[in-house]
Amino acid sequence: MTNKTHILSHTIDTSKHENHQGTVERNIERKLEAIFDNMVEGCQIIGFDYRYLYLNKAIIKQGRKTKKQLMGNTMMECYPGIEKTEVFANIKTCMEKRLHINMESEFEFPDGNKGWFELRMEPVPDGTLIFSVDITGRKAADKAKSEFISVASHALRTPLGISKWYLEAIRGEDYIRTAPKIAKNYLSEIYRNNERLLALVRNLLSISRIDQNKIKDHPELVNIVELIKKIIKQMSLIAKKRDIMVELKLKGPKVPKIFIDRLRLQEVIENLLSNSINYNVPHGKIELILEPIKDILYLNITDTGIGIEEEDRKKLFTKFFRAQKAIITNTEGSGLGLYLAKSYIEGWGGKISLKSTEGKGASFMIELPIRTKHKQDKQLN
Amino acid sequence: MKKILIVEDELPYQKLLHDQLDVNGYEVIQANDGKKGLSLANKEHPDLILLDVRMPEMDGMTMLHELRKDSYGKSVKIIVLTNLEPNDELIKKVIDNKPSYYLVKSDIKLTDLLDKIKELLP
Numbered sequence: 094m095t096n097k098t099h100i101l102s103h104t105i106d107t108s109k110h111e112n113h114q115g116t117v118e119r120n121i122e123r124k125l126e127a128i129f130d131n132m133v134e135g136c137q138i139i140g141f142d143y144r145y146l147y148l149n150k151a152i153i154k155q156g157r158k159t160k161k162q163l164m165g166n167t168m169m170e171c172y173p174g175i176e177k178t179e180v181f182a183n184i185k186t187c188m189e190k191r192l193h194i195n196m197e198s199e200f201e202f203p204d205g206n207k208g209w210f211e212l213r214m215e216p217v218p219d220g221t222l223i224f225s226v227d228i229t230g231r232k233a234a235d236k237a238k239s240e241f242i243s244v245a246s247h248a249l250r251t252p253l254g255i256s257k258w259y260l261e262a263i264r265g266e267d268y269i270r271t272a273p274k275i276a277k278n279y280l281s282e283i284y285r286n287n288e289r290l291l292a293l294v295r296n297l298l299s300i301s302r303i304d305q306n307k308i309k310d311h312p313e314l315v316n317i318v319e320l321i322k323k324i325i326k327q328m329s330l331i332a333k334k335r336d337i338m339v340e341l342k343l344k345g346p347k348v349p350k351i352f353i354d355r356l357r358l359q360e361v362i363e364n365l366l367s368n369s370i371n372y373n374v375p376h377g378k379i380e381l382i383l384e385p386i387k388d389i390l391y392l393n394i395t396d397t398g399i400g401i402e403e404e405d406r407k408k409l410f411t412k413f414f415r416a417q418k419a420i421i422t423n424t425e426g427s428g429l430g431l432y433l434a435k436s437y438i439e440g441w442g443g444k445i446s447l448k449s450t451e452g453k454g455a456s457f458m459i460e461l462p463i464r465t466k467h468k469q470d471k472q473l474n
Numbered sequence: 475m476k477k478i479l480i481v482e483d484e485l486p487y488q489k490l491l492h493d494q495l496d497v498n499g500y501e502v503i504q505a506n507d508g509k510k511g512l513s514l515a516n517k518e519h520p521d522l523i524l525l526d527v528r529m530p531e532m533d534g535m536t537m538l539h540e541l542r543k544d545s546y547g548k549s550v551k552i553i554v555l556t557n558l559e560p561n562d563e564l565i566k567k568v569i570d571n572k573p574s575y576y577l578v579k580s581d582i583k584l585t586d587l588l589d590k591i592k593e594l595l596p
Contacts, residue, residue: 243558243559243562247528247557247559250580253580255484255486255487257583258487258579258584259486259490261585282489285486
């Protein structure tokens with residue numbers, strides 16, 4: 094064997110391997126894109142020149158523009174005036190100082206609509222990656238909740254404050270000894286406000302249960318005709334005081350017993366009837382008409398009272414709403430009765446609607462599904 | 475005799491304030507809402523106005539704003555009485571119109587209110 098040096102050449106064809114690696118990368122890219130595209134969170138990449146480089150489906154929806162309108166264009170071109178917003182300032186900071194930024198911001202769209210967004214900004218090699226969640230609904234719920242607390246605390250403070258001052262007057266002036274007539278009068282005022290406070294607390298608790306879906310119905314077979322007669326009798330004293338005539342009329346076939354929560358139904362009818370009395374004119378009339386048609390029981394309560402203005406009718410069934418005219422006529426209502434009535438009735442699968450002409454009275458129509466115990470049992474099973 | 479105007483939609487408050495001011499030797503006039511309150515104030519020129527904020531027809535903030543437009547309205551003493559939270563938007567606007575006092579009804583004693591009235595109407 095000679096001692097010759099041989100050059101050994103070994104060639105490996107790697108093109109297949111490179112192709113395979115490229116395919117893997119492309120697959121990963123596609124999978125990532127599919128994941129990003131189907132995320133609930135909005136996702137966008139903004140380039141250093143503030144051009145949109147990537148947008149997923151969620152951000153297109155949030156941004157209220159098409160992908161075509163946005164891709165490749167600058168933020169300033171797509172949303173004129175954005176450069177003056179806090180969001181833009183933070184994107185700029187993230188872009189230039191390479192900082193992570195979290196923020197919540199209200200954004201006004203070119204059409205004037207507004208939306209709240211929770212934003213997470215991350216610096217990436219191409220610019221800034223922004224994840225966003227539309228929190229407009231949550232913000233509206235937070236606002237409604239704090240407004241509710243504010244209105245509820247005002248409503249609670251009023252009867253409490255009244256009682257406090259009346260008690261102070263009775264005690265400080267020693268009215269019980271020196272002026273028993275005034276003392277008696279003031280004590281009646283305190284008692285009335287205490288009742289008002291208790292009714293308000295009861296209503297607030299009911300609302301809280303409705304909001305948490307914790308209303309527990311205790312249905313039983315109820316003779317609604319007897320129940321209405323009982324309520325009319327209970328309220329006859331107040332009606333008589335104001336010289337208001339209350340009449341119950343039965344129409345159509347015999348009214349069947351219905352399977353329903355007796356106490357809540359009583360609360361609903363009492364509420365509507367007391368409104369008809371309190372907001373009626375002296376010597377006025379109230380007519381309750383009960384009529385079963387097929388599987389629906391219709392209860393119509395019509396009064397000759399002050400009526401409800403058209404603008405107020407839309408808000409009448411919302412929490413704490415009281416029509417201007419109602420406040421003048423009766424300062425003590427809480428604005429919760431009709432909201433509760435609507436919640437209960439709809440919970441039973443029924444409806445409540447209103448017809449009213451301002452100054453000519455109001456007419457509330459309740460529709461209740463006629464259920465027998467048997468049907469209810471079936472439903473529960 | 476010093477004249478006081480009560481502008482208040484809650485009748486129990488109106489009744490008690492009327493009684494107590496009457497006993498203390500003031501002439502009392504009253505209105506159930508801001509609109510009537512404004513017209514009564516401009517007509518009767520009371521020395522002091524006790525003004526509620528949340529009222530039908532016209533709220534206390536609007537009444538105060540309207541009242542401050544002329545020379546009588548600019549100088550009349552006003553105690554704003556409310557049960558609204560101090561951070562309520564209406565209250566912020568009320569304070570901008572510089573009442574003599576802004577008091578939360580449920581937080582103060584009736585005697586404290588009467589003392590403040592005596593202080594403003596010596």
